[in-house]
Amino acid sequence: MNNGYILLITFAVTILFAGIVYYLSRLQKQRHQEIFKNDWNRFGKALQLKDLKGINHYGTLLVRNVHLKSDDLNVIKKEVDPLAEKYSELEELRLLIFNKRLEWDAPRPY
Numbered sequence: 001m002n003n004g005y006i007l008l009i010t011f012a013v014t015i016l017f018a019g020i021v022y023y024l025s026r027l028q029k030q031r032h033q034e035i036f037k038n039d040w041n042r043f044g045k046a047l048q049l050k051d052l053k054g055i056n057h058y059g060t061l062l063v064r065n066v067h068l069k070s071d072d073l074n075v076i077k078k079e080v081d082p083l084a085e086k087y088s089e090l091e092e093l094r095l096l097i098f099n100k101r102l103e104w105d106a107p108r109p110y
Contacts, residue, residue: 029066036067047079052089055080059093063100073100 039061046054059076062068077097084094 032065033067036062036065039065040072043076050083052083052087055083056090056093059090060096063093063096068100070104073097073104077101 039058043055043058043062045051046058059080062076063073080090080094080097084090
């Protein structure tokens with residue numbers, strides 16, 4: 001094989017790989033958008049019932065969702081902080097919320 005074919009094949013494989021990664025990330029974002037409202041409602045229901053397992057589970061899903069907004073994070077923080085002081089099961093969620101806030105508030109070099 002000459003160098004032209006090797007370069008062409010390498011370029012084609014790279015473009016194909018980039019296309020697959022883009023497609024999969026787009027699917028994940030669409031999935032996150034579809035389930036965000038449902039998880040938000042379930043989180044609210046778990047708060048009403050004081051279901052610590054549900055609060056922890058749905059709170060974690062919400063914090064890790066790419067469509068979470070700053071206002072939503074503040075609401076979750078406001079609800080979870082008093083409960084985390086009483087129940088150690090929610091400490092991990094409290095730290096996850098704290099780290100998300102640090103990530104968002106960090107100074108950007110650009």
